Amino acid sequence: MFEFSYETYSKIIKEMKKINKIYNFKSADSSVKNGFLLRHDVDIDLDKAYKMCSIEKNIGITSTYFLLVTSDFYNVLSYENRKLVSNMFSDGFEIALHFDPMLYGDISLEQMQKQVEKECSIIEDIIGERVQTISLHNPSIHNRYLVFKTYKNAYAGEFFTPELYLSDSCKDFRGKDVFEFIKKGKSNLLQVLFHPIHFSENGENYIKSFSRLIEDKINNFDKYVRINKTYKNEIKENTLLSCFQKHIKENCGYEEKV
């Protein structure tokens, strides 16, 4: 069974590097006919993306990180995240837009294009350079593969052929053996998508890694609000996490099912 650990991830990237050149979308011009376009959609957490980026940096490659600017789970404009994005950009990684058209409902493609440009300007403000590439969030769910002019589109024909596409969506490679499949990169241009949220030190399952993520968020929240003296007085020697555990036990009819 495939293990979503950082160790496995390093192995894949090193193997790909042996087979052929690894590109980000920005660096792959139309003359590139074989190798790998390495793509990451950042759906939930930027810290995980940063970790994946450091692994790639150590191996000596770059890739494209597609960021949401409309996420409920992370804010690219926060102080910490701006620093991460700037670092990734100065290390040579492409920072691009992960776009969710569902947010805007049923509007024309022209109006949608305007929203894309607006969203890109948020990232451009951080990196000081024009965003060149767009990937769509969950297009298969709505079966809408929009293409935006003046941008490279990850799902456009020049980059996307179902037979030459490897994605870890839902941690399911659709029957493909990763190490076998990447051999095709020798003579074809493969688009390879890995979601940073899927990988962890020990290859934990979704429930474990999401729980860890929420634990970190609660601890950060606790740290952040300690500036409030009334809160500090309430929480005393406790942590918000321990209070939260108590809260769940007392209020949520918690039963061990997993």
Ligand SMILES: [Zn+2]
């Ligand atoms: Zn997505």
